[in-house]
Amino acid sequence: MSAPSTPSAPSVAKPPPFDPGDPLGLDDLLEPEDLAIRDTVRTWAADRVLPHIAEWYERGELPVIRELTRELGGLGALGMSLTGYGCAGATAVQYGLTCLELEAADSGIRSLVSVQGSLAMYAIHRFGSEEQKRRWLPGMAAGEIIGCFGLTEPDHGSDPAGMRTHAKRDGTDWVLNGRKMWITNGSVAGVAVVWARTDEGIRGFLVPAGSPGFSAPEITHKWSLRASVTSELVLDDVRLPADAVLPEVTGLxxxxxxxxxxxxxxxxxxxxxxxxxxxxxxxxxxxxxxxxxxxxxxxxxxxxxxxxxxxxxxxxxxxxxxxxxxxxxxxxxxxxxxxxxxxxxxxxxxxxxxxxxxxxxxxxxxxxxxxxxxxxxxxxxxxxxxxxxxxxxxxxxxxxxxxx
CATH class of the missing domain: 1.20.140.10 (Butyryl-CoA Dehydrogenase, subunit A, domain 3)
Incomplete structure (x- = not known):
């Protein structure tokens, strides 16, 4: 009778060396496409932002915002988690990695992208008409049109339900009056998504730059987000056509x-x-x-x-x-x-x-x-x-x- 064979010990993979830059091995959670997007954004930020950001911050301005926005559009970083209309249709994780790399350069750069994609473009994409989407989103995704988002007011921040900006019907038009404060991208935006009180409830309006009665003076003397454009939005009897309202939502x-x-x-x-x-x-x-x-x-x-x-x-x-x-x-x-x-x-x-x-x-x-x-x-x-x-x-x- 032969002696029973001894089972061989299971092979144990040798763990990789400890990486101080990724001590938990979180890169293992990412797909190759995730890593490629992250590395592309990191390289862009290293080339285009980091060599200049200290000077921009010290001067309190972002002088090349339009150029940077177009370049970010070329990377697919604007409205990147949205689909169609020139948007990249990226995953939420890929969008998050992009935000991480941009803010590693400066919060102002990430704010530019967040307001463009997650506030202005998202509002149009989710609540806009097909005509509004086709008019605005492709140019915004390409970085040719900058957007801003007007919700916060001088006296109403944490409690937006108390907003004073209001819109009244005048025939088929809307007439907007009010003020918005601390608006990123405001003075360089081609379109502002403005939320206003109406007789029907709070509605969103698309206000093109250059509309009579609309202005966006820049806010200066900031000690934070200095390499970012921050503005007030002023609406004095701004008359908009009926199709300027976002049709798919009412209320906060x-x-x-x-x-x-x-x-x-x-x-x-x-x-x-x-x-x-x-x-x-x-x-x-x-x-x-x-x-x-x-x-x-x-x-x-x-x-x-x-x-x-x-x-x-x-x-x-x-x-x-x-x-x-x-x-x-x-x-x-x-x-x-x-x-x-x-x-x-x-x-x-x-x-x-x-x-x-x-x-x-x-x-x-x-x-x-x-x-x-x-x-x-x-x-x-x-x-x-x-x-x-x-x-x-x-x-x-x-x-x-x-x-x-």
Missing amino acids: RGPLSCLSHARYGIVWGSMGAARASFEAALQYARTREQFGRPIGGFQLTQAKLADMALELHKGILLAHHLGRRMDAGRLRAEQVSFGKLNNVREAIEICRTSRTILGANGISLEYPVMRHATNLESVLTYEGTVEMHQLVLGKALTGLDAFR
Whole structure:
């Protein structure tokens, strides 16, 4: 009788080397097309934005916004998750990766793309007539037409239901009056999506630039989002034809659904700002010497780097999870609030901690850290303040409305 054979031990694959840039191996979650899109946007930002962004930020302007918008259109980055009308039809994850790479360059560049695609184009694509879509979307997707989105007012930010901008019927026309504030792209936009109160409820209107009574003075003296065009929208008896109204929505559901789409991009984008700041701190810690050795060799510095890496890559993982849910049609607005609240808050903390590692150099525009930190102060409160997102989650958790 022969002796029983000994089963061979299962082969164990050797894990890849530890990658400080991707410590959790999150790239394994991405498809080859995802990686190609991400790398294309990263290369574009490195070539076209990073060499100039400190100067633009210091000057408080984005002088080449029209050129950059056309180039972004050529990349397919404008309205990229929309389908048809010249839009790329990309996945939500691919759009998120694009936002991450753009905000790693500067929040102002990501804001340009978010407002164009997730607010202005999304509103037209979802709620517009076929004629409106054909008129505006191809040019906007190509970057030939810039759009803006007018919801926030000087006295009504977190509570848009109290808006004072109103539209009245006059025969077959509409006449708009009111003010909108803190509008990205406003003074360079070819079309503004303006939300106004009507006798029928809140409606969206497409206001072409150059309409009599419509102006968009630029807002200056900003200490955040300085490389971004921010404007007021002024509407004084702006007369529009009947077909200027978005026909497929009435009420706040319209603008709020657009904001939810844009907030999703912030969930990713904020991690780009955090990543750029973390990478600057990590490189600095490896090379800056004090007491005879690199400061990265001291325990307190390593503790900071480890904690930042944890929050950065947890945030990217959260963004990826929300993106997969969006692609599956399962993403809820409360989950977007979850991501926006967590990721922007953690991104600011990463920037602030990075600044401490760089010491005095951290406040210099030779490094990206302070620029990202000040930009994120705006990202923290636009498209829903911290408190609003906390209350959205509080209501979802308890079933009790604490807004009023």
